Amino acid sequence: MTDQRSQAEIVRNSLKRRYRKERRFRLYGLLAISIALASLFTLFADIINKGHTGFIKTTITLDVTLDSGMMYLDDPTDEDQRSMADFMAPIIASLQEHFPTADSASDRRALGSLLGTYAASEVRDLLIDNPDLLNTTQTIELPAHDRVSVYVKHADNPRYTIKLSEQQQRWVDELVEKGVIDTSFNDVLFSRGDSREPANAGVLGAIVGSLLTMLVTLIISFPVGIAAAVYLEEFAPQNKITDFIEVNINNLAAVPSIIFGLLGLAVFIGLFGMPRSVPVVGGLVLALMTLPTIIISSRAAIKSVPPSIREAAEGVGASKMQVVLHHVIPLAMPGMLTGSIIGMAQALGETAPLLLIGMVAFIVDIPDGFFSSATVLPVQIYLWASSSEQGFVELASAGIMVLLTFMMSMNALAIWLRKRLERRW
């Protein structure tokens, strides 16, 4: 009797400690969740913070007198003359009008270096398109140099170093006040390919490259994945070969993506002699990589079609293949589509295997076919992120935002499809 009471006593006395432990354990769990959520939040906040300026471009709008004598150019349609002409001279002259005191050669150089490298080619292109504009005065919006852009956008950000001289900074301040230097939406980002200069670089080339690559991936992996899933679920006999295939699929799903790059390099490029850095090879490699994902999710979708449907179809005389083609596949299609879209979203963000098959080349042109050199969005981000020029960091984060937007809309589409089309049996 006394023994029992003392046991109850022990339990009662330990309760406080045990409840404290309980609370502590709960707290650990909450802490873990908040760490994970905080990292996610920090990641997004950091990228938006670094990248939102990537959507803004800095321009210098000038009234440029396209004086033929100043440019040494009489006939803009003549290619030989154009190659000798100095398109920078009228731009600098018009900048000088704002600063009449700056007329030494070094001042002129300093003024000229406020403009991006491509300012001269903007003027040239304008004259090629409209030769009559020679000797007239035009208001032209020109890209500012990266250094000016950094100064205007990030003057008070310690992460950036201002590379303008004191005098240039005063000039830029004055021009900003006059409204000559202005910031606006960066349409260049969505209308150009890569460039050596941040002000002239865009993601359009990479987006087109990604689209072409994804198209190849989709065309191969979707039908093949569904066919494989149908075979394994509906036709495969219970034997060693089937087991072997299943083991292979499960293992492939866990093979590191870079290994698929090695496969692409050795087989598609080495053995078949396909060209490097083209969307076809990239798409093939990514298709092989996403196949296991699509097969696994399609099998789940096929499994969820109730056997009563198969039995009913067989009961009215349909052959096995007719049951599959007329009933099982249409009913499993929403699930298959969802799985495939998620697989495609993964493939869209994949970088490592594409590095090995040469899709990291510096490519300025927008790719125009499955066999033209291209890069893809994540690789473009990688290239910009590893560039030393300051302007590319914000472009990389802007590129990340574009990439994430694409991926999230794909995932949202998958969720919507599932909600909309999936049937509960």
Place this chain on the structure above:
Amino acid sequence: MQTANLLPLVLVLTLVAYGLAYMRSRAVAAPLGGIRNLKALPFYYAARAALWCAIPALIVLAVWSGFEGKVIQSIVIASLPQDTWPDSPGQASLILSQISNVAAGNLNPDFVPDHIAGAASLLETTESRSENFKAILVVLIAVLGATFAWTRVAPHINARKNVETTLRRIFFVCAALAVLTTAGIVFSVILETLRFFDRVPITEFLFSTSWSPQTALRADQVGSEGAFGVIPLFTGTLLISAIALLVAVPVGLLSAIYLSEYASKRMRSTIKPILELLAGIPTVVYGFFAALTVAPFIRDLAEMVGLEASSQSALAAGLVMGIMIVPFVSSLSDDVINAVPQNMRDGSLALGATQSETMKKVIFPAALPGIIGGILLAASRAIGETMIVVMAAGLAANLTANPLESVTTVTVQIATLLVGDQEFDSAKTLSAFALGMLLFIVTLLLNVVALKIVRKYREQYD
């Protein structure tokens, strides 16, 4: 004709074959009194004609396009005068690129030796001849196949059976593609690895402690042999993966426990998808975050406490990689925790244990094999992860256990050795394949063991 144009052509031929066979089957059926006197529906006769038309033609097209380039190259090389034959694959590719540049008109034929110019014109004629032959052959086979199927449109032949068997075989081939992919990986990696071990003994590769393949660029350089000891790479990989797991396992496991045992249904259904979001973010984004935000932050932090940290510290890469695999660990542990039967939980609670005691003393031990399986899968993920380490870890192969120093990993070396132009037969390039093989074997072993554990455990409760 280009392959890109041939494909639509074959498609059109297939459609034509389909249509003709369809009409013929109806025409055959009409005098007999309608299609019910046929052994199969007209659709099946038509589909069989389409299959006969498309499949042989496409196979020929694929095989021809696959080997065309290589065959033409060897023809061109063989046409060169004996004394100019290349004596190494590197030289061969140099000569070939010169020849193809002349043929493409990028290089003036007057500027190159006569035999190159001759080879260039040979290349041009062979290429166009090959294109023509290919087009003729493919169209011929397509037409022949369709004609054969057309002659076999007869009431007593069951076309449905033929079509279904063919479709079944196609489905089988699609499923077997996974095996083919694995075989492709294994063979491509093994072949190059064996060539690598011809140059560098396998014992040196596995047991030497220094890695500097870049010095093997020029033959006349001091130390031109390069050093191919994989140990520093492996320790670097292990260091970064260990840091990643140190982050991911507690965070992932504890959040899975909280979500499955404590959280309300609403909290669970909002938090879980948000955590899954972490798994959907591309690795290049994590790499960017690690290299440009976390690494400088850690360096500054270390400086503040008086430590010296590299700007490409293993810690930064490991931490971010850990965050990346948190959802992986948490969803796998969530599955196994939920698989523990409810009556074990109820029994423990009924005896007066608190929820955390139930968790720690009953559910966790029961779920442990599954959790370990999940952790092994996460480890194989971490070891094979490339972009984060390429962007945030270093290139120098330091043999160190200090997380503030810079280390390099197997995947980083594969990527850096193979990015850009490379010749296929230098020890430097081949070493990347040897590393790939090592990576493949290690991750495969981890996966096989993990899947076995998970499966065995599941059977216990099902």
